[in-house]
Amino acid sequence: MKRYWELFVSFFRVGILTFGGGYAMLPILRREVVEKRAWATDEELADYYAIGQCTPGVISVNTATFIGCKEKGVWGGIWATLSLVLPSFVIILVIAALMQNFAEYEVVKNAFAGIRACVCVLIINAVINLFKSSVVDMVTLGIFLTVFLISSVWNLSPVILVLVCGVAGILLQVRKGAPE
Amino acid sequence: MIYLRLFWEFFKTGLFSVGGGLATLPFLNRMAAATGWFTTQQVTDMLAISESTPGPIGVNMATYAGYMTAGFAGSVCATLGLVAPSIVIIVIIAAILKHFQNNKYVQGAFYGIRPASTALIAAVGLSVAATTLLNREAFSATGRLENLFDWKAIILAAAIAVASNLKKLKKLHPAVFILVSAIVGVIFKF
Numbered sequence: 600m601k602r603y604w605e606l607f608v609s610f611f612r613v614g615i616l617t618f619g620g621g622y623a624m625l626p627i628l629r630r631e632v633v634e635k636r637a638w639a640t641d642e643e644l645a646d647y648y649a650i651g652q653c654t655p656g657v658i659s660v661n662t663a664t665f666i667g668c669k670e671k672g673v674w675g676g677i678w679a680t681l682s683l684v685l686p687s688f689v690i691i692l693v694i695a696a697l698m699q700n701f702a703e704y705e706v707v708k709n710a711f712a713g714i715r716a717c718v719c720v721l722i723i724n725a726v727i728n729l730f731k732s733s734v735v736d737m738v739t740l741g742i743f744l745t746v747f748l749i750s751s752v753w754n755l756s757p758v759i760l761v762l763v764c765g766v767a768g769i770l771l772q773v774r775k776g777a778p779e
Numbered sequence: 780m781i782y783l784r785l786f787w788e789f790f791k792t793g794l795f796s797v798g799g800g801l802a803t804l805p806f807l808n809r810m811a812a813a814t815g816w817f818t819t820q821q822v823t824d825m826l827a828i829s830e831s832t833p834g835p836i837g838v839n840m841a842t843y844a845g846y847m848t849a850g851f852a853g854s855v856c857a858t859l860g861l862v863a864p865s866i867v868i869i870v871i872i873a874a875i876l877k878h879f880q881n882n883k884y885v886q887g888a889f890y891g892i893r894p895a896s897t898a899l900i901a902a903v904g905l906s907v908a909a910t911t912l913l914n915r916e917a918f919s920a921t922g923r924l925e926n927l928f929d930w931k932a933i934i935l936a937a938a939i940a941v942a943s944n945l946k947k948l949k950k951l952h953p954a955v956f957i958l959v960s961a962i963v964g965v966i967f968k969f
Contacts, residue, residue, distance in 0.1 A: 616833065680862055690832050710961035714961050718826050722904035723908075726901045734897065747902050754812060757809055758795045
C-alpha cells in the first residue's frame with residue numbers, strides 16, 4: 600500500500616510541475632524517479648523516453664505507465680498514469696468551466712486573437728524541431744512532402760496516413776535488409 | 780451515446796498520434812470537422828491553454844474538448860480514452876522490452892511514421908496560420924488585396940517568430956510568449 604501512495608505522490612507532483620509536456624517533463628521526472636525514489640536508473644529512463652517517443656500516445660504517460668508497471672505490475676502502471684493525469688485534468692476542468700462564462704467578453708476575445716497569432720509560431724517552431732529529427736534522408740523527405748501535400752489538399756483521416764506510412768516503413772526496412 | 784463516442788474518438792487519437800504533444804493536433808482538427816463537437820478555432824485556443832498550464836498537452840486537450848462537448852462526464856471519458864491505448868501498449872512492451880527496441884520491423888514502421896507525423900502537424904500549422912493571419916471574409920467582401928492580410932496578427936506573429944528563435948530568449952517558456960501575445964491582443968484590440 601505504501602508503494603502505491605509513493606507512486607501517487609511522485610507522479611502527481613510530476614504532473615503538476617510540468618508545463619508543456621514531453622521533454623519539459625524529463626528533468627522533473629528524473630528528480631522524482633531516479634534521484635528521490637531510485638525506481639529507475641538514468642539509462643532506463645532514457646530507454647523509456649526513447650520507447651515513449653516511438654510508441655503512440657503521450658510520452659510522459661508512457662513513462663509513468665512503465666515505471667508503475669515495473670514497481671507494481673499492471674495495476675501499478677494504471678495507478679501511476681492516473682496520478683500523473685489528475686492535476687492537469689482538474690486544472691483544465693476549472694479553466695473550461697470559466698471559459699464558458701468569460702468567452703463572450705470583448706477583452707477575452709481580443710486576448711485569444713493575439714494568442715492565436717502566437718500559437719501559429721509555436722507550432723511552426725515545433726515542426727522545425729521535429730523535422731530535424733524525423734526527416735533524416737531522401738526517403739523520409741519524400742514521405743514528409745507526400746503526407747504534407749495530401750493532408751493539406753484532402754480532408755483525409757490522419758489514421759490512414761499514419762498506417763500507410765508505418766507499413767511503407769516496414770517494407771522499406773525489409774527490402775534494405777534482404778541480400779542484394 | 781455521446782460518452783462512448785468521446786471515448787472512442789480520443790482512443791483513436793491516443794492510438795495513432797506518435798511523438799507526443801502536438802501530434803494530437805491533426806486528429807483534433809479532423810475531429811472538429813467530422814463531429815462538430817468544437818471548431819478548429821477552439822482547438823487553437825485549447826492549444827494555447829495547454830501550453831500555459833501544467834501537464835501533458837494531449838491530456839489537457841482531451842479534458843477540455845470532453846468538457847466542452849459533454850460536461851464533466853465527457854471530460855472523464857475523453858481523457859481515459861486518450862490514455863487507454865498508451866497504457867495497454869506500454870504494459871505489453873514492458874513485458875518484452877529488450878526485444879522491442881531492436882526489432883527491425885518496429886524500427887521500420889517508425890522510420891515511416893515519424894516524418895508522416897511531422898507532416899501532419901505541419902499541415903495543421905499551415906491551416907492555423909491561414910485562418911489566423913489572413914482575413915478571407917474582408918477580402919471577398921471588398922475584393923481588395925490589402926484587406927486579405929490581417930496585418931496586426933502578421934506583425935505580432937513575425938515578432939514572436941523572431942523573439943522565440945533568439946538565442947537568449949529560446950529557453951523561455953512558451954507560456955511567456957502566449958501571455959505577451961494576449962496582452963498585445965487586448966491593448967491593440969485584435
